[in-house]
Amino acid sequence: MSNLLAARSLMAMSLGFHIIFAIIGVAMPLMMVIAEWRWLKTGNEVYLTIAKRWAKGTAIFFAIGAVTGTVLSFQLGLLWPKFMEFAGPIIGLAFSIEGFAFFTEAIFLGIYLYGWRKVSPRAHLAAGGVVALSGITSGVVVVLANGWMNTPRGFTMIDGLPANIDPIAALLNPSGVLQALHMITAAFAATGFAVAGIHAFLLLRQPDNTFHQGALKIALAVGCISALFQPLNGDFLAKQVAEYQPIKLAAFEGQVHTQNGAPFRLGGIWDSEKEAFDYILEIPYALSLMLHMDPHGQVIGLKDFPKEHWPPIGVVRTAFQIMVLIGVIMMALALWAAWLTFKTKNLFQSRMFLKALVLSIPLGFIATEMGWVATEVGRQPWVVVGYLKTAQAVTPMPGISISLIFFAGLYAFLAAIVVWLMWRHVAATPTQFEMAHPSDEGEFK
């Protein structure tokens, strides 16, 4: 394996691993705060138990998210020193802001997790609110930095060096804002559905357990609202990609030749010899209509660009298609949930729906990973589109494949332990009896 490929694989693996923990860390605090707020408002102890149980589970994800985030802040330099040297002055500010957001998050998380008895209920709820807000802020600035890699702004190249640097313009690059919105929504959709799925699984066994009913309602509400909103902002993002990164959009949509009145394509296998897709289904004019509100709008194809600037087409398109497919499934589940809630007035009686929720546990995470594969592999061969190639940015340190193997083992180990610990959490679910006698659980001894 070449050093470049090893470095890319290691970066992808570190990001892919961190993202799962990051989105849970972004989304869970809001859900815990909603549960705690319900408790303060209604006095119903079940909601307090929900907040405490969720907090305890989330603490593990936070800790792993924090340490893997640390790995990334170093690995950016360890693997891509030339990229950081180039990007630091222009977009580094995003990470300085993220540093403070992370600080605030860690401080108030400590208060939230350990302070149940040490601060007043209102102060405790407020601490949870600060954790939720700073988590979202961290996510937004990091994705803004990624957006800059896709649509770099805020500098001009003079004699091969960036000059006239404007970090604010870099931060507000055209991709970043919509990407951040899409990512934060993804965090809430994925986490909401995953948590709802776990409680659905337990409700199938104990249908009258009020703990799981309450928890499922909150998680599902967060998941469904996000899943309904996500296709909309995904559509805005796609239009934006079409305008600023046409080559990436062409890879997403399998648009080989520039075309007026392009069809929306489903499936397809990329044949790199023929430079065409096999087995592709076409819905006439749909892509032009979606992107330009005009059935005859022009969609630029891959062939308009030199071949050395093409991203790996097959990977990018497959990842994009899986993401869209899952988005559609999650939207359908959200509509089903809405129908059950408003028409039959009893969400918990449909065993079929609960089973569907159980199956949906991994969906949001898969979609998020696929979205990142689509946008990051779709950015290749560039690390900063149009300015710096990934191959130019890689470290001269040889033997990165050794690091890759080691970190693969480390992440596999951590993942296995987290899954096992979560299983213990689920197995230790409170019964109806424990619910009636709330204890100190959730506080760390």
Added chain:
Amino acid sequence: MIGYETILGIVLLLALTFYALMGGADFGAGVWHLLARGSTRRDQHRLIGEAIGPIWEANHVWLILVVTILFTAFPPAYAQVSITLHIPLTLLLIGIVLRGSAYAFRHYDVKDDDVHLRWDQLFAASSLISPVLLGIILGSVTAGHFPVNPESFYEGFVAPWIQPFPLVMGLFTLVLFTYLAATYLILETQDEKLQELFRKRAIASVLIAGVLEELVMLLGKTGAPRLWGELSNSVWGGILQIGVGSLTLLAIGLLFTRQYWWARTCAIVQVTITILAWGVAQSPYLVPPYLTIFNASSPEVTLRLIVIALFTGALLLFPSLFYLFRVFKGGRLFEVSKKADG
């Protein structure tokens, strides 16, 4: 008016100091976890687990702040350090990941069973290796002379840190962190047995730290001549050495007379002065002899914005941190303990 480069250099040094005083002490506590023996072993473990619980994640963020300031304000230095010290940095990361994960696995689990002993061991072992690596990295940066076009793998990626000076810096950092942790832990408990135990450990570690500090200076003569020159051939260097020496004696005296609050304050001052002195002797170099805060800095517009971001952030950060420590460390942090004198 001092320039933005200097301000950011100072902020970098202060952030590193805070990391040592807070995050460093958490690592030190992990080392004491590893060394816990005797009939109070379980009590020691519980004390350490409770002491760092609510604060360790926040304490850890100082390191992230150091890294983000470094790559935004001084990108060539970050790039150079990342290339040359790839191996120790990667090992440090592994230590950090295992330490944090093991702590979370142990303390945020729903059940309490034997597997927790394994997490404890992993937590303690990674707390031992991480500070050594951190010291090695700082030691290599102090020594400088990173190869620009290395002729071999060894010369480029191993030789800069496998040297007596960085290795002794690693040990010195480790012992300094355990010393801090011991003086903190005394004030975290009311149990006199534990207080006595950590009192003895604090005395032992400050003595070893003193010996290692002298060794660092001795090896610095050839290993890091710039640092050695600054510290041994200047008036302030001389005053400083006498100052650190007398603080060591003072700390021992305070520990002997059981004035724990003052002993801890003394330890904090010692560590702060040591790091600041290192920073002043090192300045303006980030990596001697080529990269300084002036020739490796980002354009002024970037520096200005980071300074604004840092000061705005500090307005949020310090009240929040004060609140966190007030809630969990309360009287132990802010009042001279009456009990400790008795």
